Amino acid sequence: MQVDAPQVLFKNRHLGRPATFDEYRAGGGYEALYATIGKRTPQEVLDIVLASDLRGRGGAGFPAGRKWQGIPAGYVGPRYVVVNTDEMEPGTFKDRVLVNVDPHLVIEGILLCAYAVSATLGVCFIRPSYEADAVLLERETQVARDKGLLGKNILGTDFSFDIHVHRSAGRYICGEASAQIKAISGLRPNPRKGGPRTSVKGLWDCPTIVNNLETLANLPGIVKNGPDWFKSLARTPTGAGTKLFSVSGRIAKPDCYELPMGIPLREILFEHAGGMPPGRAIKAVIPGGASTPFMPERLLDLPMDFDAMKKAGQRLGTASIMVFDQNTCLVGATLNLIEFFTRESCGWCTPCREGLPYVRHLLRLIESGEGKEEHIGMIRDMAKVMQSAYCAFAPGAAEPILSLLTHFEAEVREHLHQRKCPFGNPPPAMHGKACGTRPVAFGPTPCPEDQCPI
Ligand SMILES: Cc1cc2nc3c(=O)[nH]c(=O)nc-3n(C[C@H](O)[C@H](O)[C@H](O)COP(=O)(O)O)c2cc1C
Ligand code: SF4
Incomplete structure (x- = not known):
């Protein structure tokens, strides 16, 4: 694929397969690492990353350098890096492509982060459907190990670091940083809030930097070419x-x-x-x-x-x-997403656990032509309640719902007027005998199950 724009992360995409260690090296790969380990201090690397304005690519856009600064000054003990490769958000497939284009760019990025924060172990957390990519990462980390770039006393210095690939058991919430820490630790992966940040207390209660895989893959370019180049x-x-x-x-x-x-x-x-x-x-x-x-x-x-x-x-x-x-039903598209979010809720807090099946039920009614005028307000109210959930999962799920009603309310109403999906979608699966939706009583709004034909 020819793209008329600077290709930094996809420099080796033209190969049409994962670049090998030698191919990555021939294109200047690992030069940033060689120029850094034992030659710059960790603080110097941190300063470069701070000046580059690199922001997290995992969704929230938090500045990477500022996150790394969160490790308490003077802390003595193990520190960890977690590479978030969960990527279970529908529509998102960039990390998978990146791993398959240039695994050593990713490995070099992880190493530079580890050096800057003085970590000894990196855990690459990967979803189960990416098994082939997990195998690829394991194979290429072994190549890096054989070259002396992972393991003890890297490049003859006292910097020792290794990478372990951890396969997720497969829930979307495990992509959330604090839940991911718990998942790796073998605990129930519901998010943690209110306590110290993971940069203070993460894996096994030690400072842990959780960054998205794409975020870290930017580091070799930044360290090699400087912050101004990156901003430009x-x-x-x-x-x-x-x-x-x-x-x-x-x-x-x-x-x-x-x-x-x-x-x-x-x-x-x-x-x-x-x-x-x-x-x-x-x-x-x-x-x-x-x-x-x-x-x-x-x-x-x-x-x-x-x-x-x-x-x-x-x-x-x-x-x-x-x-x-123009031929796609946005009620159906929203319902599709809400089916996903309902299934993936970790169930910890009420607005999410109860709110999502409630909205799903009303969207099913509207999509199948059984919707009522009052359902629109009920959906909007519940989506607003979901914004007060314990973690960012349910507010995220509320985004497509609220924007559907803000920008496409007329399309929703058309379902009510025509008593069917105007785009010809069949009534949603699971609506009817095997609906399985539990009765939901939430606030003063009537339980939608009262109108359920089950
Ligand atoms: C429900 C949920 C799922 C998430 N899934 C991912 C994910 O798959 N990959 C990811 O990098 N970040 C994901 N995040 C964001 C992480 O919590 C965290 O912000 C991110 O990994 C930090 O890395 P970054 O600063 O490099 O973006 C998710 C957040 C939430 C609330
Ligand atoms: S919003 Fe609540 S129930 Fe939903 S995933 Fe987060 S903690 Fe779990």
Whole structure:
């Protein structure tokens, strides 16, 4: 695939298979590591990363260097790095592509982070459906070990570090940083809140840096070429670096694209992803994975960087763009996402555990033509309740729901007027005899199960 934009993370994508150690090395790979270990202090590496404005690519966009600074000064004892490769958010597939393009770029990035925070072990947390990628990472970490870049006394210094690949048992909530720490520790992976940050108390109660895999893969370029080079890659002054955009749905060339941070969404879709297939018109996109809001077509000129999107009431999230055309039912699309979120709720707190099945039930009624006027307000109220949940999972799930009602309420109402899906979708599966939805009594609103035909 030919892309007319600087390819930093995807430099070796033209190979069409994972770059080997020798190929990575021949292109300047591991030069940042050689120029760093034993030659720069960890503080110097931290300063470079702070100056680069590198922000986390896992969804929240938190500055990487500031997170690393959270490790208590003077702490003596083990420190860990967790590489978040869970990637269970529907629509997001960038980390998988990255691992398959350049595993040693990832390994070098993890090593540079470990050096900066003086960690001795990195744990790469990977979802079970990525088994082939876990095997690839294990194979290539062994290559790095054989070359003396992992293990004891790396490059003859007193820096020792190794990487372990940990297979998740497979729940979306395990992607949340504090839940991931618990999952690796063998505990029930419900998120932790209120206590010390993971950079203070993480794996086995020791300081632990949790970063997304793409975040860390940016480090070799930053350390080698400097913070100004990294910032100059972005289109916007508030952005820095390139970004991997996973593009899926109704689009001519669905793929993962490396493009400058801050590029307008319209340009990604129409100049890189081939535009709409013949006869299709764009209706909406979800810009950053399933837990970001629907954006109507008129907002497509927004620059894709964290701050610009936030200012416009949108979210960059994982920059995983799902495209919906004029023939797609957005009630059905939202229901599809809510089926996922309902199944994946960890069940710890009430707004999420009870709110999601409640909304799912009402969306099923509307999609099957059995919806009532009052259901719209009930869905909106419950989505707002979900925003007060214990962790970011349920507020994320509320984003597509609330934006559906903000931008596409007329389409929802059309289901009520026609008493069926105007796009011809069949009544949702699971609605009817085997619905399985438990009665939900929540606040003053009537229980929707009263109207359930079961
Ligand atoms: C429900 C949920 C799922 C998440 N899944 C992932 C994931 O698969 N990968 C990821 O990197 N971050 C995920 N995150 C974000 C992490 O909590 C955390 O912010 C991130 O790993 C930090 O890395 P970064 O600063 O490099 O982005 C998730 C958050 C939530 C609330
Ligand atoms: S919002 Fe509550 S129930 Fe939902 S995943 Fe987070 S802690 Fe668990």
